[in-house]
Amino acid sequence: MKVLVVGGGGREHALIRKIKESPKVDSIACCPGNGGISYDAECYPVSAIDIDGVVNLAKEIKADFVVVAPDDPLVAGMVDALNDAGFATFGPKANAAIIEGSKVFSKDLMLKYNIPTAEYKVFDKADDVISYLKEKNEFPAVIKADGLALGKGVIIPETLEEAVAGVKEIMEDKIFGASGNNVVVEEFLTGPEVSVLAFTDGKCVKPMVSSMDHKRALDGDKGLNTGGMGTVSPNPYYTDEVAKECMEKIFIPTIEAMNKEGRTFKGCLYFGLMITPKGPKVIEYNCRFGDPETQVVLPRLKTDIMDIFEAINTETLCDLDIQWDDRACTCVIMASGGYPKSYPKGLEISGLENGQLDGVTVYHAGTAIKDGKLVTSGGRVLGVTALGDTLEDALKKSYDAVDKIKFENAHYRKDIGQKALKAVN
Ligand code: AMP
Numbered sequence: 001m002k003v004l005v006v007g008g009g010g011r012e013h014a015l016i017r018k019i020k021e022s023p024k025v026d027s028i029a030c031c032p033g034n035g036g037i038s039y040d041a042e043c044y045p046v047s048a049i050d051i052d053g054v055v056n057l058a059k060e061i062k063a064d065f066v067v068v069a070p071d072d073p074l075v076a077g078m079v080d081a082l083n084d085a086g087f088a089t090f091g092p093k094a095n096a097a098i099i100e101g102s103k104v105f106s107k108d109l110m111l112k113y114n115i116p117t118a119e120y121k122v123f124d125k126a127d128d129v130i131s132y133l134k135e136k137n138e139f140p141a142v143i144k145a146d147g148l149a150l151g152k153g154v155i156i157p158e159t160l161e162e163a164v165a166g167v168k169e170i171m172e173d174k175i176f177g178a179s180g181n182n183v184v185v186e187e188f189l190t191g192p193e194v195s196v197l198a199f200t201d202g203k204c205v206k207p208m209v210s211s212m213d214h215k216r217a218l219d220g221d222k223g224l225n226t227g228g229m230g231t232v233s234p235n236p237y238y239t240d241e242v243a244k245e246c247m248e249k250i251f252i253p254t255i256e257a258m259n260k261e262g263r264t265f266k267g268c269l270y271f272g273l274m275i276t277p278k279g280p281k282v283i284e285y286n287c288r289f290g291d292p293e294t295q296v297v298l299p300r301l302k303t304d305i306m307d308i309f310e311a312i313n314t315e316t317l318c319d320l321d322i323q324w325d326d327r328a329c330t331c332v333i334m335a336s337g338g339y340p341k342s343y344p345k346g347l348e349i350s351g352l353e354n355g356q357l358d359g360v361t362v363y364h365a366g367t368a369i370k371d372g373k374l375v376t377s378g379g380r381v382l383g384v385t386a387l388g389d390t391l392e393d394a395l396k397k398s399y400d401a402v403d404k405i406k407f408e409n410a411h412y413r414k415d416i417g418q419k420a421l422k423a424v425n
């Protein structure tokens with residue numbers, strides 16, 4: 001088979017590495033890919049959001065299967081367009097991807113089908129949000145832009161002044177464009193967060209092993225929100241008991257709700273959960289693999305990923321037994337100094353050979369090859385990933401490797417996995 005993967009970050013690199021293990025696969029293409037991905041797949045300079053461009057590329061290279069990884073093309077209907085052109089795909093259609101594309105949709109769905117989540121109210125005018133927050137006078141408050149916002153559409157103001165400023169930016173200055181036409185104001189929940197990615201074909205839902213993201217830029221969960229600075233799997237807060245409760249109250253009801261709405265979800269559904277004192281609740285749904293969750297979940301997958309993708313495509317996932325490695329996996333993100341704000345690009349990366357280093361897997365997120373040299377080209381640059389018999393072992397391997405990889409002003413968190421370790425010990 002020839003498989004085309006749409007996207008160009010660390011998540012896509014992790015997908016490609018796993019697809020490469022499949023005996024069914026002869027070659028992998030990626031668009032646009034990146035410097036590190038080019039060691040594992042043929043990269044084509046077609047943007048991941050260019051639907052016509054991707055359909056044409058799939059035709060040109062005669063792809064047998066297309067995996068659409070990022071949120072924006074899924075929400076915009078890339079899978080629909082590929083299916084219409086006759087391609088087998090992995091990823092939800094637009095009418096199901098809306099579960100991530102609109103927070104108003106997902107909150108209303110959860111309310112209608114009694115799926116546990118934070119209480120909420122929807123607003124379409126900045127003044128109304130501000131009056132509501134004033135009247136309620138409970139902080140921190142949680143304010144979310146309705147649409148996609150590069151993972152930055154959630155603000156958690158501690159004061160009314162902060163809230164007013166944030167609402168104005170989203171609803172009046174439109175820093176996220178039309179995504180800010182509506183906002184959701186939510187109850188502030190507390191408790192450890194767990195990410196659970198799940199395979200589903202609409203008939204069956206098969207959760208993958210759990211993981212924990214580290215969203216803030218700095219140690220101790222300080223600093224700005226980022227796309228994710230590191231992950232560990234498994235997540236110790238996701239006990240068997242919690243898993244069972246999630247299956248009964250969240251996973252199955254969500255799949256059934258989407259079916260009832262005529263929006264069958266086929267692909268990877270990401271459940272962002274908070275384990276509150278009142279039980280697990282949904283913080284967010286994503287219509288795709290998480291980044292950098294994928295980087296710690298897929299290395300633990302033992303089953304051929306193409307078997308899973310094909311089973312979802314043919315709606316036979318119930319018949320497939322999916323096997324996982326018991327070992328722990330950790331990913332430490334090395335980012336450009338300045339990320340998530342502005343940062344330089346084009347800095348030479350040393351310490352890697354053909355993009356890799358012995359003993360770990362280096363997933364490339366923001367790298368390019370320039371004049372034969374590997375250089376930085378994005379905010380998150382590398383995800384240094386290791387498997388270990390224990391979480392400590394895996395973390396030591398990841399961090400030992402991080403010490404050997406250099407680029408000017410590299411920034412990484414020193415405390416990835418520490419919260420998980422505390423929960424275990
Ligand atoms: P999201 O983009 O929806 O994942 O939100 C980003 C982060 O904001 C989450 O990972 C949580 O840490 C936090 N968050 C979102 N919703 C809530 C909530 N209702 N209560 C507390 N924290 C929240």
Ligand code: GLY
Pocket residue numbers: 151213227228286289290291292293
């Ligand atoms: N790591 C969070 C996400 O992929 O949305």
